[in-house]
Amino acid sequence: MSDGLPLALTLGEPAGIGPDLSLAVWLKRRTLHLPPFYIVGDLDFLAERARLLKLDVPLKRVDPNEAASVFDRALPVVSLDAPVTARPGKPDDTSAPAAIASIRRAVADVLAGDAAAVVTNPIAKNVLYRADFADPGHTEFLARLAQEATGQAAMPVMLLWAPELAVVPVTIHIPLRNVIAELTTDLIVRTGRIVAHDMERRFGVARPRLAVAGLNPHAGEDGTIGDEDRDIVAPAVRQLQADGIDARGPLPADTLFHDRARALYDVALCMYHDQALIPIKTLAFDHGVNVTLGLPFVRTSPDHGTAFGLAGTGTANPASLIAALKLAARLTESAPALVPVQ
Numbered sequence: 001m002s003d004g005l006p007l008a009l010t011l012g013e014p015a016g017i018g019p020d021l022s023l024a025v026w027l028k029r030r031t032l033h034l035p036p037f038y039i040v041g042d043l044d045f046l047a048e049r050a051r052l053l054k055l056d057v058p059l060k061r062v063d064p065n066e067a068a069s070v071f072d073r074a075l076p077v078v079s080l081d082a083p084v085t086a087r088p089g090k091p092d093d094t095s096a097p098a099a100i101a102s103i104r105r106a107v108a109d110v111l112a113g114d115a116a117a118v119v120t121n122p123i124a125k126n127v128l129y130r131a132d133f134a135d136p137g138h139t140e141f142l143a144r145l146a147q148e149a150t151g152q153a154a155m156p157v158m159l160l161w162a163p164e165l166a167v168v169p170v171t172i173h174i175p176l177r178n179v180i181a182e183l184t185t186d187l188i189v190r191t192g193r194i195v196a197h198d199m200e201r202r203f204g205v206a207r208p209r210l211a212v213a214g215l216n217p218h219a220g221e222d223g224t225i226g227d228e229d230r231d232i233v234a235p236a237v238r239q240l241q242a243d244g245i246d247a248r249g250p251l252p253a254d255t256l257f258h259d260r261a262r263a264l265y266d267v268a269l270c271m272y273h274d275q276a277l278i279p280i281k282t283l284a285f286d287h288g289v290n291v292t293l294g295l296p297f298v299r300t301s302p303d304h305g306t307a308f309g310l311a312g313t314g315t316a317n318p319a320s321l322i323a324a325l326k327l328a329a330r331l332t333e334s335a336p337a338l339v340p341v342q
C-alpha cells in the first residue's frame with residue numbers, strides 16, 4: 001500500500017451492519033492478511049456494539065499516523081466529537097451528523113496524506129436526506145468534498161466491481177422516470193472516458209473494453225422501440241471510439257451479462273442504476289465492491305446496504321467489506337494515493 005499508510009474506514013449508518021462488520025473483520029486481520037485500517041467514529045459506541053456482539057475487540061483511540069502500528073493489537077479508532085446512541089436496526093435521525101462527519105474526516109485524512117484510501121460503510125440514504133444531506137449518496141458527496149479541498153472539479157463515476165463482472169450505471173440515484181431526460185450523449189461520453197482512464201490507471205487494464213448497453217428493449221431495434229439508443233447512445237459510442245477507446249454498443253442489455261458475453265468486455269456501461277446493479281448483485285452480491293472513479297483518491301465500499309434486519313445479530317456476511325478493504329489496498333498500490341483529476 002502507498003507508503004504503508006492505513007485505510008480510513010467510515011462508520012456508516014450506526015444502526016446498520018457497518019459497525020458489526022468493521023469489528024468482525026478486524027478479528028480476521030491476520031488470517032486474511034488485511035491491510036491496516038482505522039475506523040472513524042465514536043469509540044464508546046463501538047465498544048458497546050462489540051459487547052453486544054460478544055466480540056473481543058480491543059479499541060484504541062489514535063491519530064491516523066499511529067493507526068498502522070496499533071492495528072495488529074487493537075482496532076484503531078479516530079474518534080469524533082459526534083456521539084452516537086442509535087441501537088442496531090433502529091435508525092435514528094440523530095446519528096446522521098456522525099455518519100456525515102465520519103465521511104468528511106476520512107476524506108480530509110486521505111487528502112492530507114494521512115490515509116491511503118477511503119473505505120465507506122453503508123449509509124441509509126433516507127436517514128441522511130432527512131438530515132438535509134444535499135447529495136444522492138457517497139459518490140457525489142465525495143466528489144464535492146474533493147472539489148472543495150482541491151479546487152478542481154471532479155466527475156464521480158460509480159463502478160461496481162467483482163472478478164466476474166464490472167458495471168457502471170451512467171445515471172445513478174434518480175427516479176426511473178427522470179432517466180431519459182438526464183441521459184445525454186455527453187454524459188455517456190464523459191463517463192466512458194473516466195472509466196477507460198481509471199481502469200487503465202487504477203486497475204491496470206491495458207486497453208479496457210467497454211460494452212455500452214442500450215436503454216430500450218433490443219437496444220431500440222433500429223429506432224422502432226424507442227429512439228434513445230439511435231440518437232443518444234450510438235453517437236456516444238462513436239465519440240468514444242473516435243477518442244481511441246475500445247467501446248462497443250449500444251448492445252441489448254438482456255444478453256449482455258451471460259458468461260460468454262461477459263468474456264468480451266472489461267466494463268459494462270449501463271444506462272440506469274438497476275440495469276447495472278441487478279446483474280452484479282445477482283452474480284457477486286457477497287463479494288462485490290463499489291468503487292468511485294474520477295476522484296483524486298481511492299474510495300471503495302461493500303456493495304450492500306445497511307441491512308437493518310441483521311444489525312446487532314452477528315450474522316451479516318463480512319465478505320464484501322473484506323473485498324472492499326483489499327481492493328482499496330490494491331488500487332493504491334497500482335497508482336499514487338492521490339492522482340490528478342482529469
Ligand SMILES: NC(=O)C1=CN([C@@H]2O[C@H](COP(=O)(O)OP(=O)(O)OC[C@H]3O[C@@H](n4cnc5c(N)ncnc54)[C@H](O)[C@@H]3O)[C@@H](O)[C@H]2O)C=CC1
Nearest residue numbers: 121122123124125126301303304305306307310316317318
Ligand atoms: N454504499 C451505501 O452506502 C449503500 C447504502 N444502501 C442503503 O442501505 C439501506 C438498505 O438498502 P437495501 O436495498 O435493503 O439493501 P441491503 O443491501 O441493505 O439489503 C438487501 C438484502 O441483503 C441482505 N444483506 C445485505 N448485506 C448483507 C450482508 N453483509 N450479509 C448478509 N445479508 C446481507 C439484507 O439482509 C437484505 O435482505 C438503504 O437505506 C440504502 O440507501 C444500499 C446500498 C449501498
Ligand SMILES: NCC(=O)COP(=O)(O)O
Nearest residue numbers: 136137138139140290301
Ligand atoms: N446502490 C448503490 C449505492 O446505494 C451506493 O451509493 P453511494 O453511497 O456509494 O453513492
